[in-house]
Amino acid sequence: MLNLSQIEAFIAVVDTRGFHDAATRLGCSQPKVSQQLRKLERALGVTLIHRDRLQSMPTEQGVRLIPLARSLLRTAARAKDVVSGHKIVIGASSNIGTYLLPPYVARFSRMRGNAVDLDMRIAGNPEIADAVESREVDLALMEWWDNRRGFVAKRWHQEKMLVIVSPDHPWAKRRSVDRDQLFEQPMIGGEAGTGTSALLRQVFGKSALKIRVGMNVGSTEAVKAAVKAGLGISLVFASAVEEEIRSGLLCGLSVAGFKISKDLFVVFPEDLPADAAAHQFVRMLVKG
Amino acid sequence: MLNLSQIEAFIAVVDTRGFHDAATRLGCSQPKVSQQLRKLERALGVTLIHRDRLQSMPTEQGVRLIPLARSLLRTAARAKDVVSGHKIVIGASSNIGTYLLPPYVARFSRMRGNAVDLDMRIAGNPEIADAVESREVDLALMEWWDNRRGFVAKRWHQEKMLVIVSPDHPWAKRRSVDRDQLFEQPMIGGEAGTGTSALLRQVFGKSALKIRVGMNVGSTEAVKAAVKAGLGISLVFASAVEEEIRSGLLCGLSVAGFKISKDLFVVFPEDLPADAAAHQFVRMLVKG
């Protein structure tokens, strides 16, 4: 049977790129790290770390192990909180976690006082999907969910999406833009795996295929910066640009004749007990 | 640091509702289970199992731990497959892959949860032979194997072969046909390289040479369609025509005085590790 302290040693070596530093971080002797690694490698039947004088690097197989290893450690670390039931971890995709979640968390904390210790994990939508599946988080607020077995997904919010342009853009003074005009402009893409292209197909049908994504900058903050700099236009959460639109740093437009909004889901395990704190959070979301 | 074998013991007790049965399942002594549980409970600072004379049940905290514990075990079990990077790929000749394999795959998936990523490759018998030799597939289910070096072939199934005719055929009402009558009719041939002609020689000896193959249509689905259309008779897997015979679309006959059945083999590399997921699949096939 695999041993978590071996996994911990492996991750320490990966992070510090050295056995000695890994030992320091773990607070143990360096030969112990060597031994743990060797055992793990024998158990798995592969070399995980390429030892090098300058820096020890994971092998190809080691790289494949890393995400699984981190997941194991995070899940194991949660065991204490889970049995106590007093601490819950909420996962959220970047956009949701950044622009929508904070007020809910504040409200929940006020409701429950400090009876419940609340933690958030914000990451990309695909990472959060894995995190809820492996129980690293108790529930997840997501932009897109792929119906994995054993989980419930409920729609809890419908977020309006806005086309944004810089104040120098020809459309800056307009309130809306025609579909065909929109398609002519290349768009700046944000976070991957959030289902935005699926949403566009849903709204515009086949003609959505005409949309060109000129750049993909990975995060909404980066999208906003790129649009402000006049690099192009984009489509983002209304909540994400509320501030900039009010202060005139960005201009938000709708698409004439279309209502573009994204359904947001809360996802949790089917077997989440109804009296768990996490379940109360879900009810708060879905009701109000 | 949490220990996975403690978690394993916990889950075993939860599943079997008893320390003794848990020990049996884990293949260890019962006091060991007690000890593991006590350690886990001390580590988490709570009682996880309510010991009872009749059945041991998880406490409220224990219940909360269950999903996380199962997740940990599943993830840990995946480690080996993940580093290997090889999801299991099962090769199968068309007939086997189409008519026999699916229930086995379903059963294996249930056994192993989603811990193993299973893929199938269905192609002609010769193609599958090459695929297993070049390690494109981890194991192959075949109708015929030419004893290439470095591989093990085990018989895992004996499939009954039926003569099939259309419901309009003079033999339609009969349950069996004489050998000599069979030889008079030209047969429709199916997939090449499946060893059917060798099988016929084995069953009928030299007289099998009298068999004439009037058409060769390449696949069993095509054979069935041709026979239904009254183009001739054929000899196919009983499993392949079960449905049609039940519904009267085809009639199946045996050959009087002969038992025609084809041995099916599972083929895999000699050096396939005994603990590889693919090897477990082989064991499942050969045992049950």
Next chain:
DNA sequence: ACACGTTACGGCAACCGTAAGGATT
């Protein structure tokens, strides 16, 4: 008395830190 879990004990393997060894620059 029986069924089931806990406690006690002892042998043995595994762990882990110190110290020495190797390899590479």
Next chain:
DNA sequence: AATCCTTACGGTTGCCGTAACGTGT
């Protein structure tokens, strides 16, 4: 020589199976 990992060694720990011991039916 210096650095970094591996190997060697020995004391200690703790694991685990057998056996004895509660405890409730």
